[in-house]
Amino acid sequence: MARETSLSRRSFVKTTGALGLLSAAGAATSQTLFGETTPKAFADEGSDEKTVWTHCHVNCGGACVLQCHLRDGELSSVESDNTGNAEFGGFQARACLRGRSIRRWLGGPDRLNYPMKRVEGTKRGDGQYERISWDEALDTIANEFKRITETYGNEAVFIQECSGVEQNLMMNNPFFRLFNLCGGEITRYGNYSNAALSFGAAPYTYGDKSFATRSFKTLKEGQLVVLFGNAPADTRMAGDGAGYDLNVAREQKGVRIICIDCRRSEIAANQGVEWIPILPGTDAALVAGLAHVLITENLVDLDFLHTYCVGYDEETLPEGAPANSSYVAYIMGTGYDMVEKTPAWASEITKIPEERIVKLAHEIAEADPCFIAQGWGPQRHANGDSAARAIMLLPQLVGQVGKPGTNSGAREGNGGFDFPTLPTGKNPIKTQIPQYLWPEAIKDGPSLTATKDGIRGAERLSTSIKMLVNYGNNMMANQNGDINFTTDILRDESLCEFIIQYDVNMTDSCNYADIILPDLTPQETYSLSAAGENNDSLGLWPGQPLYEPKYERREIYEVCGELAKRLGVYDEYSEGGLTREDWCRKLWDELREEQPQIPPYDEAVAQGIYKEDMPVEDKTEDFIKDPEANPLKTETGKIQIYAPELAKFAAEWELPEGDEICPIPAYTPGFEGAGSQTEQYPLLITGFHSKTTTHSSYANNDWIHATAPFSAWINPMDAQERGIADGETVGIETARGELRIAAKVTNRIMPGVVAIPQGAWHKADMQGDRIDHGGCINTLTSRHVNPVSKGTGQHSNIGQVKKVEA
Ligand SMILES: Nc1nc2c(c(=O)[nH]1)N[C@H]1C(S)=C(S)[C@@H](COP(=O)(O)OP(=O)(O)OC[C@H]3O[C@@H](n4cnc5c(=O)[nH]c(N)nc54)[C@H](O)[C@@H]3O)O[C@H]1N2
Ligand SMILES: Nc1nc2c(c(=O)[nH]1)N[C@H]1C(S)=C(S)[C@@H](COP(=O)(O)OP(=O)(O)OC[C@H]3O[C@@H](n4cnc5c(=O)[nH]c(N)nc54)[C@H](O)[C@@H]3O)O[C@H]1N2
Ligand code: SF4
Ligand SMILES: [Mo]
Secondary structure, three states: OOOOOOOOHHHHHHOOHHHHHOOOOOOOOOOEEOOEEOOOOOOOOOOOEEEEEEEOOOOOOOOOEEEEEEEOOEEEEEEOOOOOOHHHOOOOOOOOHHHHOHHHHHOOOOEOOOOEEEOOOOOOOOOOEEEOOHHHHHHHHHHHHHHHHHHHOHHHEEEOOOHHHOOOOOOOHHHHHHHHOOOOOEEEEOOOOOHHHHHHHHHHHOOOOOOOOOOHHHOOOOOEEEEEOOOHHHHOOOOOOHHHHHHHHHHHOOOEEEEEEOEOOOHHHOOOEEEEEOOOOOHHHHHHHHHHHHHHOOOOOHHHHHHHEEOOOHHHOOOOOOOOOOHHHHHHOOOOOOOEOOHHHHHHHHOOOHHHHHHHHHHHHHOOOEEEEEOOOOOOOOOHHHHHHHHHHHHHHOOOOOOOOOOOOOOOOOOOOOOOOOOOOOOOOOOEEEHHHHHHHHHHHHHOEHHHHOOEOOOEOOOOOOEEEEEOOOHHHHHOOOHHHHHHHHHOOOOOOEEEEEEOEOOHHHHHOOEEEEOOOHHHOOOOEEOOOOOOEEEEEOOOOOOOOOOOOOOHHHHHHHHHHHOOOHHHHHOOOOOHHHHHHHHHHHHHHHOOOOOOHHHHHHHOOEEEEOOOOOOOOHHHHOOOOOOOOOOOOOEEOOOHHHHHHHHHOOOOOOOOOOOOOOOOOOOOOOOOOOOOOOEEEEEEEOOOOEOOEOOOOHHHHOOOOOEEEEOHHHHHHOOOOOOOEEEEEOOOOEEEEEEEEOOOEOOOEEEEEEOOOOOOOOOOOOOEOOOOHHHOOOOOEOOOOOOEOOOOOEEEEEEOOO
């Protein structure tokens, strides 16, 4: 299907006029994709079987189609997207095992069925709850909101992230919409996923986190791809996602892939993919070693560096930068720490053999084009801001940025299509906290300041957080760093005075709530979503409810509507009584005004899903074509190897002992980084996102875990030293706590490193020994944030592993 090729994904929604010109094969009929027609949902007359189309909604980056078959009103089996023809370029949003096993999850033993309140006289964390009516739950919430905002102001109310319901028109927007009509709430910036890269690194390097990023679909025949801590076959598993795209490029275009990772991830286990093991947290040292080879052998692209970048060498340092503060000075030992960054120096730190570093430098210098992309593993460390900047520097050194077949060194492009969501209205409160620091903002909000803790919009917080709304997250006792620290704060009712947990499962986080609310999943109600973080495709999923709500589960838009009635803002909240289904239609219709080729809502529902390919974007950036006319949004307008903003932060901000902000991406080991191991804690304990769960979502699905149980990866050398055999239970300890988990003894992990999949459900006697038998990594992780972004450094930990009785 021919499409207007000048349209970018991002401008797609906003553009109107040009779209009328587009070929619109399916305005009134099923959309045709490469000769195949999207089949209609079937509902055989007289039969008790029917098919309902909906989608998976968790935060894995995908949003796969679920084609659900019902028998006698109950979900009997699940298929996915089998429409179109993936082989000929049409995409298929095929679900992974998690989505396909959703039947077990929807009807699982942990499902919440009724509203509950904490039993009087018990404390948070005791886990004693009793069933209450919805009226009692809603009255309590409305009254507490009024009491807390009247006593402390609206800055005392915080709505936590909702990664558990990411792919959906509602997410937790109804709470924002409601509270914004009632004086607002304190908000957050940054996120758990990529705070260091997107908030600490890219803005000061490129002025924008998506500058010059490209999808794997843009890879050229036979080209080189270098991935740093990027595991798309584990973490971009959707049938239309980046993992699929990269595998297609590997198989059909013969691209060569090098994976630099402490762990041999799934993509690195493929034939023809090379794994270079690296100690976690040392990527900036590797880049420095590579730079040494490139500089001393005249392999850098000086034209590129002098035209587009500042701070590579002394002559391109921005005004005001001191002498010898360039990157070349750092590498050659005449600046910063006065140490020459030879490959031998880098080898000592990273544990990559010197010869391999030299060879990699040559490979990168010779490759044209060369596609360098980092995942979010390297930046999830306490020195992650700087690691992310260092990796982005590598393609700059060889002039492989902004042109076809290249990438910026940040994550590969994953723009996807911005599907419409419930509008949240305007929040009158401008103060923001860094996402990761919400427990600190509960403990002692006013002690958090702009220059010490990254508070934005004010010098310091006026109050601590007194009301916490958790919808679709398992943050309190699972996903946030240092569970023992966090739950101590939550247990103390004099700190946070009121906590809601609104979920579908009785997670450990529920045990810290005052009120627990049972949700419907997006499969159990009306939903609207779009193809997820895939690329160059437009997919719209108008999900329909599988069955009538069971028990007393209720969806968020309606529940916040009930609260709106109690707070006197229902008319504004609901725009005169719109239901969730009405919003699905309304947002769909608004989208159609801009994109008339999309069929009407009812037709799309009958059809099941709607999808079309979009043009693959791989053009040369305007900045590269003309840097003077199209400056970047950085302070200097150029790519900043030396960032003046960072020099200013370094001079003005208060940092904890040992932390550092450096205007060039120098290697600093960071808190509990490589080299900080002790006799008591000789191992680096790191984590990763695993294929069996999406964080803690699906982590209680025993069907999946039977195939791949949670286990900590440990190298045979480290295991042998400790008498540990594959599959045995081990105890893992850091200064924060201790857990139990099975050992996976494998040479797919570097010696000296233990990698634990994040997401396992926390299970500990918190008033007893606090040992976590669920294997949740956040029993071990710290509160130490990255110096610039104030984002998580959860994967920087030193610790020990020991054999224990199961
Ligand atoms: N150590 C360590 N910690 C990490 C990470 C890491 O790499 N290492 N990763 C971090 C990252 S990147 C992220 S994004 C966060 C994610 O952490 P969270 O945002 O907490 O996401 P999940 O663990 O998936 O939890 C989602 C919750 O939503 C619930 N849920 C699922 N479906 C529904 C629904 O339809 N309605 C409602 N109301 N609830 C639902 C699930 O039962 C679960 O309790 O974790 C962070 N934590
Ligand atoms: N199956 C699945 N998919 C998911 C998720 C999930 O939980 N499960 N979560 C989703 C979400 S919200 C997010 S944020 C993304 C995250 O997805 P990714 O960006 O893939 O993040 P991670 O799994 O944390 O790290 C990627 C790789 O980095 C490696 N790594 C760790 N530390 C270092 C280091 O210091 N240097 C180098 N070179 N490598 C390192 C890890 O071993 C891992 O293989 O995944 C999304 N997709
Ligand atoms: S978990 Fe992700 S990849 Fe798997 S079905 Fe759901 S959206 Fe798709
Ligand atoms: Mo994330």
